[in-house]
Amino acid sequence: MNPRTWNSTLPRLDAALRAVSSPAGVVDWGDIKVAHLDTGYTEHPAFGDWSKGKVPLLVNEGVNYLEPGKPPLDPLKGTGLIRTPGHGTRTSSVLCAPAQTITVDGVKSPFSGMAPGVPVVPYRVVEDVVLEPQMFNRSIWVNLAAAVNHAVEIRHCNLISISLGGPVFPGPELGAAIDRAYEAGVMVVAAAGQYTDSVTYPGKFDRAIGVGGLKSSESWIRIYNHYNAGRDRVDVWGPADPxxxxxxxxxxxxxxxVKSPIYGWGYGDGTSYATVHVVAAAAIWRKKQAKALQNYDGWQQIEAFRVALAQAYGTLPHENSPVPRDRAADYTTGTLDAYRLLYATLPKPEQLTKNERLAEKEQN
Incomplete structure (x- = not known):
């Protein structure tokens, strides 16, 4: 299994992308726009020609909540529990970098984001991906909530990508923002995490799409992390390592x-990456189903995606069975299959059930 491409071929994101591309291999993303809440962006050449503004990152639409008034540029000087400067660049490159040929260690090879060229609004909301409980650092959760609200109400994004997480006590502000996004039909896709044995917020919210991770090892696949708590909140499992x-x-x-950023390439791991694979699949799905989704109101679009996702599940490795002991037998989950997702039968709007569990009320 090719370590540079398995994450595209296993979930069939490559096939799904071809299904919505022009004969020239280009996707017209229309009004699809993704908010990326992370450490911010850098001017890495992976995103295209910055001097000509030919990049998918809509920098002028983003917000910097850590250095107000400045662009959401990552200074690459993160501090905290787990230092993750550059995390926003790493994850967004997997999401939206245009198809290109790169040279690493003198060897040329192709590289592409999973949804190449999809417009992304970068938000600088954190310096570190592990979110402390709100009683210790309330500003983190308040910033996240503000970014979600801005993405929904001001930038009119369709999707929100959050490769961040904290296991407990997210605070009511973020929950309320997730509820607003849900009612508006803006899908929040967030990481389940791997630094704790519990699924993390905001991915743990019922109204979000929680993403677990898969690991490639030689020619077989295994789950990236086991969860003792909250595993029933994992909606889907995507590529995470390497x-x-x-x-x-x-x-x-x-x-x-050094003083100036060094732009390079390498391998990473974590449910942060699984998350952007699912966001890419959701963007491709929205492109494919654009006409049909005009008949679905707000939350119905999110629940339609959840139903389609379940129809398209791939089989999880045996080590993820049986289902959690504290969950009813109707709990189902599986691996991402982006191509099957495109052709899953959409339920009629009146057949969908609204998730009535308010995120604002979830606090543990």
Whole structure:
């Protein structure tokens, strides 16, 4: 299994993308726009020609909540529990980088995001991906809530990608923002996490799409993380390890800090990456179903996606069975199959059931 491409071929994102592309291999994304809530962006050449503005990152539409008034540029100097400077660049490169040929260690090879060229609004909301409980750092959750509200109400994004998480006590502000997004039909896709044995918020919210991870090892696949709590909130499992992606850093090969960003390539892992694969699949699905979705109101679009996702599930590795002991037998989950997702039968709007569990009320 090719370590640079397995994450596209296993979930059949490559086939799904071809199904919505022109004969020239180009996708017209129309009004689809993704909000990416992370550490911010960098001007990595993976995204295209910055001097000509030919990049999918809509920098001028983003917001910097850590350095108000400035662009959502990642200074690559993160501090905290787990240092993750450049995380926004790494994850967004897997989401939206245009198809291109890159040279790494003198060897040329193709590289593409899973939804190449899809418009992405970058938000700088955190310095680190592990979110502390709100009683210790309330501003993190307030910033996330503000970014969700801005993406929904001001930028009119269709999808919100959150490769961040905290296991407990997210605070009511973020829950209320998730509820607004749900009512508006803006899908929030968020990571289940891997640093704890519990699924993390905001992916744990019932009204969000929670994403677990799969790991490639030689020619077989296994789940990336087991969860003792909240596994019933994992809607789908996507590629998590290893993931080839762009990278931006202020540390050179000798471990010394430099003044200007070093733009490179390498491998990463985590449900952060699984999340952007599912976001890409959701964007492709919205493209394919654009006409049909005009007949679905707000939350119905999200529940239609959830139903289609379940119809298209691939089989999880045996180690993920049986289902959690604290969950009813109707709990189903599976791996992402983006191609099957495109052709899953959409339920009629009146057949859909609204999720009445308010995210604002979920606090543990």
């Amino acid at each position: 993931i080839f992606r762009a990278d931006s850093t202020l540390t050179n090969s000798k471990g010394k800090t």
